[in-house]
Amino acid sequence: MLGHCGQTAKSTTRRPTFATRFHNPRTMLQVSVLREQTDRVLAGLAKKHYPTGPEDVAAVLDLDQRRRALQTRHDDAQAEANDLARQIGALMKSGDKAGAEALKIRTTELKQHTKATADELTQVEIGIQQLLYKLPNLPHASVPAGRTAADNEVVREHGAKPDLYAGAQPHWELIKKYDIIDFELGIKVTGAGFPVYKGQGARLQRALINFFLDEARAAGYTEIQPPILVNEASGYGTGQLPDKEGQMYHDAADNLYLIPTAEVPVTNLYRDEIIAVEKLPIRNAAYTPCFRREAGSWGADVRGLNRLHQFDKIEIVQITQPEHSYAALDQMVAHIESLLQKLGLPYRVLRLCGGDMGFTSALTYDLEVWSAAQGRWLEVSSASNFETYQANRLKCRYRAEGGKTQLLHTLNGSALALPRIVAALLENNQTADGIELPEVLHSYCGFGRIG
RNA sequence: AGAGAGGUGGCAGAGUGGUCGAAUGCGACGGUUUCGAAAACCGUUAUACCGGCAACGGUAUCGGGGGUUCGAAUCCCCCCUUCUCUACCA
Incomplete structure (x- = not known):
């Protein structure tokens, strides 16, 4: 059963990693720039002699698409869970214990899904971030070509x-x-x-x-x-x-x-x-x-x-x-x-x-x-x-x-x-x-x- | 370094398990009024992400991270930080 997942929580004595402390991707080049000006980005990376530009940019765009889909799915599930929680609260207040318990079943199930989606989302965000950290800034148009x-x-x-x-x-x-x-x-x-x-x-x-x-x-x-x-x-x-x-x-x-x-x-x-x-x-x-x-x-x-x-x-x-x-x-x-x-x-x-x-x-x-x-x-x-x-x-x-x-x-x-x-x-x-x-x-x- | 008390929106300051993104006051912005201003009154006043042409809707955020719970600003753990007293020092 998945109900015990709380007990497997790792020790919290360890310092949180950068990625967990800054949940939102702190990027360098902006994903929106990669998405909207892909050609310019690729040309810039080439001028900087960055070796794996096309692959890395494609990978970021792919991950970004997945990220947005996951985000939407996660938000929708959260919205439903929030709504159920409010209903449960109302039922409890009106003394309908049985009705509340019935809704808890759905909400518990929902929680497992949202947890899985959230974990996946975090993985995807970390993936995007790691790729973006590898990408150098794009050179200005006046930068001369050349290597050394x-x-x-x-x-x-x-x-x-x-x-x-x-x-x-x-x-x-x-x-x-x-x-x-x-x-x-x-x-x-x-x-x-x-x-x-x-x-x-x-x-x-x-x-x-x-x-x-x-x-x-x-x-x-x-x-x-x-x-x-x-x-x-x-x-x-x-x-x-x-x-x-x-x-x-x-x-x-x-x-x-x-x-x-x-x-x-x-x-x-x-x-x-x-x-x-x-x-x-x-x-x-x-x-x-x-x-x-x-x-x-x-x-x-x-x-x-x-x-x-x-x-x-x-x-x-x-x-x-x-x-x-x-x-x-x-x-x-x-x-x-x-x-x-x-x-x-x-x-x-x-x-x-x-x-x-x-x-x-x-x-x-x-x-x-x-x-x-x-x-x-x-x-x-x-x-x-x-x-x-x-x-x-x-x-x-x-x-x-x-x-x-x-x-x-x-x-x-x-x-x-x-x-x-x-x-x-x-x-x-x-x-x-x-x-x-x-x-x-x-x-x-x-x-x-x-x- | 030891003991104690705190960290809530631009600021001040309520809130100790549900209808709280958060009362109230101040400030700021827009409007009504005015010859104009003040006062008064009405309204607006965070950031990020997702969906949407947009209007708008959703999600997250109450120092940071993790946990408990159907549900956390509120309970638990760790970290950061501020104040008071003690200790020490420039």
Whole structure:
């Protein structure tokens, strides 16, 4: 008999899984988009070099059809059960015990059916969700075709590469020479990739942070100081979970993650919110330390400050109405460029190709500065428009004309990440007598030259 | 960290097994009235999903999850969180 099913209930000491906590599918691409613009979706997935687009989209559409049929069936059964329950209540009240018992037979039977339908519905929803989690965002029309970094489009280049004097050195030598950043001490205290900034090195960090924050505020961004540990729901909200789990440091005791970027806590501020139109666009800037395990990253390119487990970054985040998001992206890039110009660093702006851009992005510009002693470009910022991809997970909406809620667009960019900026500042501005810092930093640092 | 009390709609705040998606008040919006405004009066005022061209109908949601029951805001279990007292600390 099925009547004993209550006793087989599993122990409830286990944390509920993501799927049970968020019963409704929190999708990334919207099913409605897959359904209504199938061709566009398939073309977009192909441009991103997603291998199994046609199969996965067909599978989602198939499951979605089943989901809707099940939902209808389930709702109808529930409606009948609710109606019977009301009748039983009325019969009980009027003293007709026998009549009530008669109806209970039907309602008990109905319950078994609805339970089966509900379980199936949950399975189908989980299936849809798992497939959607696999699908990357669709690229914007302007994204160049291509597979690797070599296919990225150079949008523009600014500033002249400096000619270094004969004794010029890469930054990992300069930091030792002037004793401003100490990797050995970091290794002793923590491990590789956790540098210790000392004296003028520490003051330069603080100067850059203040400079970037002040510039962001002047450009209309509200400063936020968020937590640097986040919970699991936030990790899912911005898409670090489930796919990039291994890249974040995790505190198992409390199930919290150290943030890899301020994007995570700041964007999640707006999770499950319906934002009033008057408050749009949201413009936030936040300084935080960032933590990345960088599992599996080695090689010559990661020497010195090029790649760290802990570093400082100022992040800018915007949330806009869909029709304004690309103007906002241009504005963000312009702001980042203005920072690089004020610091006097030669840079270039890249539009990433379909194969090189991030999973969640619709359009990404990378900004790279010229590292004179290393003789190569270093990525110091990445600015992206996620359109509704993140907002769909976040349930971040506004009320459009006519009272309907509609997903917003989310964007973010680094403005800026410190280590590679420091590397370029040290290398590009070195002289025989020391390192001449750009004018704009003098008052922030309290000095104009290192050495 | 220990003890106790709470978490209900935009806000305040009722509701301790049925007719409760939820009284009442405030706020907001629309209307009547007015030369205009205030006041008064009338009405509207959550989100998501399913069906429907639509009108509309159905389902779910009272911090989150699970359970008991024909039926749960209400009873039971777990988790989160707020307040008070104690302990501790910056």
